[in-house]
Amino acid sequence: MLNAQIIKEKARELGAVATGIGDVELFKGVDPRRDPKMILPNAKCVIGFLFRVPRALYRTMEEGKQFMQYTQLGVKYIDEDLAEIFLFKIGSMIENAGYDACLQRNISNLRIKGDHSTNPEVVDTYELAHAEAVSPNKPAPEIIMDFNFAAKVCGLGAVGDSGHLIAPGVGPFLRMAFIVTDAPLECDAPFPESLCDHCGKCKEVCPGKAIDDDGVDSWQCAVYYRGAHGTNPFMEKDFLMDDPEKEAILSGNKRFDRQSAREIYKKINFLPSKTTGYIPCICGKACDMACYRHLKEKGVL
Numbered sequence: 001m002l003n004a005q006i007i008k009e010k011a012r013e014l015g016a017v018a019t020g021i022g023d024v025e026l027f028k029g030v031d032p033r034r035d036p037k038m039i040l041p042n043a044k045c046v047i048g049f050l051f052r053v054p055r056a057l058y059r060t061m062e063e064g065k066q067f068m069q070y071t072q073l074g075v076k077y078i079d080e081d082l083a084e085i086f087l088f089k090i091g092s093m094i095e096n097a098g099y100d101a102c103l104q105r106n107i108s109n110l111r112i113k114g115d116h117s118t119n120p121e122v123v124d125t126y127e128l129a130h131a132e133a134v135s136p137n138k139p140a141p142e143i144i145m146d147f148n149f150a151a152k153v154c155g156l157g158a159v160g161d162s163g164h165l166i167a168p169g170v171g172p173f174l175r176m177a178f179i180v181t182d183a184p185l186e187c188d189a190p191f192p193e194s195l196c197d198h199c200g201k202c203k204e205v206c207p208g209k210a211i212d213d214d215g216v217d218s219w220q221c222a223v224y225y226r227g228a229h230g231t232n233p234f235m236e237k238d239f240l241m242d243d244p245e246k247e248a249i250l251s252g253n254k255r256f257d258r259q260s261a262r263e264i265y266k267k268i269n270f271l272p273s274k275t276t277g278y279i280p281c282i283c284g285k286a287c288d289m290a291c292y293r294h295l296k297e298k299g300v301l
């Protein structure tokens, strides 16, 4: 008979570094457009899976040697290939046992109505601004779970000041996928408290000053993720030559919003992105690298 242990063992065999099972009742009160019960009304639990992003993919960016490998393997491949095949396999196992398995991979470029944030990893994001509910008791589609919150409910980790999930063992070097199911599985306790100790190192190293006490400004992050900073090795001397704000931009002192970020995107295409829709990470994810190093030295990972 299907149980939590069988799923966790299979998940490990298929490449997940951690699996946690969260009680769907712990999502009570969340925005209905993020509620797993709106995806599967008789859901009993949410199963969360973590995939490791190899550390060396970050290190080669930090050392200025390679930038595309992280984007292609650490982001696109894990989300679009590994996680999908993985979810189909685990989902089949659950459905063969007679239950439903609603597979949830990261949809990087979609935003629910009213969510004006963006994802620096993709060419642009699309807000479902005109979506309407098909009946009064249903939320407007597309229902998109908050993965960071779901990971906490599943006991996998919790978000740090960098805005990224931090998990034991892998720190922030991870990707996530989930299954919403009506299988009555034994649930894990939610993750108690973030491993983040507010050391401030992620803020210090961000070339775009995208992290402050209020969290991460996703538009500011998106501009500097794309490489608008002076330490970008692909930047030519005449970059933004006639722009009176050049110095402010390169030093990370200019503040970008949704509109001004989209305007400067056209000028900060340093590596190819059109073919895949994923943006090469030219900030080297300095925030995550600093975080990992700090937590590793502290002995909490």
Ligand code: SF4
Pocket: 160, 161, 162, 163, 195, 196, 197, 198, 199, 200, 201, 202, 203, 287, 290, 291, 292, 294, 295
């Ligand atoms: S670098 Fe420090 S402040 Fe930033 S997320 Fe990690 S532990 Fe928290």
Ligand code: SF4
Pocket: 120, 205, 206, 207, 208, 209, 210, 211, 216, 220, 221, 222, 224, 225, 283, 284, 285, 286, 287, 288
């Ligand atoms: S270091 Fe990069 S990914 Fe991190 S907040 Fe800054 S721009 Fe964004």
